[in-house]
Amino acid sequence: MKEFETTNKKVIQQLSTIEKRSGESPNTISKGTITVEEKYGTIRFERRLKHPKEIVWKAITEQKEIFRWLPDYKGTFDGYKDGTIDLLNVVSGSHVTGNILVFDLHRVFEHEWFIAPNQMFPKGEPESIIRWELKQNGDSDTLLIVTHNHLTKSTALTFAPGWHAYLDRLEAILNNQVPPNWAHRFAEVKGLYST
Numbered sequence: 681m682k683e684f685e686t687t688n689k690k691v692i693q694q695l696s697t698i699e700k701r702s703g704e705s706p707n708t709i710s711k712g713t714i715t716v717e718e719k720y721g722t723i724r725f726e727r728r729l730k731h732p733k734e735i736v737w738k739a740i741t742e743q744k745e746i747f748r749w750l751p752d753y754k755g756t757f758d759g760y761k762d763g764t765i766d767l768l769n770v771v772s773g774s775h776v777t778g779n780i781l782v783f784d785l786h787r788v789f790e791h792e793w794f795i796a797p798n799q800m801f802p803k804g805e806p807e808s809i810i811r812w813e814l815k816q817n818g819d820s821d822t823l824l825i826v827t828h829n830h831l832t833k834s835t836a837l838t839f840a841p842g843w844h845a846y847l848d849r850l851e852a853i854l855n856n857q858v859p860p861n862w863a864h865r866f867a868e869v870k871g872l873y874s875t
Contacts, residue, residue: 711872712826712844714836720807721836722829725847729822731854733786733814736822739854740812741789749849749859759783765791772800781809788813793828805835840873841866 712725729736739745741759753776755767761783767776778792789812795805807830817823826847828839845865852859 710844710847711869712840714840714873716833716836719832720829721831721833722827723831723836723840723843724828725824725826725843727824727826727847727851728817729824729851729854730820731822732820733816733822735854736814736824737786737789739850740824741783749853750846751849752862759789759791765793772798774798774800782811786814801835803832805831808835837873841870844869844872 710725710727712723715722715724739749743757743759746757746759747753752769752771753767754770755765757763757765757767759780761780763780763783765776765778765780768774769776775796775798776793777796778794780789780791782788782790791810793805793808793810795801795808797804808828809830811825811827811829813825813827815823815825824847826843828836828843831839842862845860845862848865849859849862
């Protein structure tokens with residue numbers, strides 16, 4: 681996997697083609713947080729989306745919708761109670777599996793994100809869990825809280841800009857905009873997560 685280097689100053693200067701066309705600057709306001717306690721790291725994002733919970737829920741639980749903003753993954757994502765995931769990242773070669781743990785319609789969606797050992801993750805990530813919480817924010821807006829926990833510290837630092845880029849893609853698709861290129865977006869926001 682190619683590594684990208686950037687700094688906070690360059691994040692503002694290196695706008696993607698889509699952002700240049702729209703006149704918007706990168707989404708640094710939606711920066712996630714990384715916390716490390718003992719041997720585990722946790723990534724947390726909060727995004728305010730201008731869509732009702734039902735629309736956001738569909739985008740994060742239905743396979744057809746998921747692969748629109750998570751395009752590097754192929755496989756099965758059964759986003760329903762007692763469902764499973766079995767995905768392959770076609771760029772990195774990472775194999776991800778897991779079970780759906782919580783399916784509280786339009787409120788909480790939680791699933792395992794187990795990564796098998798591979799070149800990028802020699803020990804894998806056998807305990808990782810992603811939790812998606814949706815809260816009504818006003819009449820039609822949704823507060824989306826994404827928490828990815830039980831990661832090693834190094835994986836948390838690697839995944840944070842990746843999730844930032846994927847969430848930017850999710851938001852663009854919900855807004856009927858062309859989503860940013862994931863690799864370019866990753867490069868733009870990586871400096872936000874360097875510590």
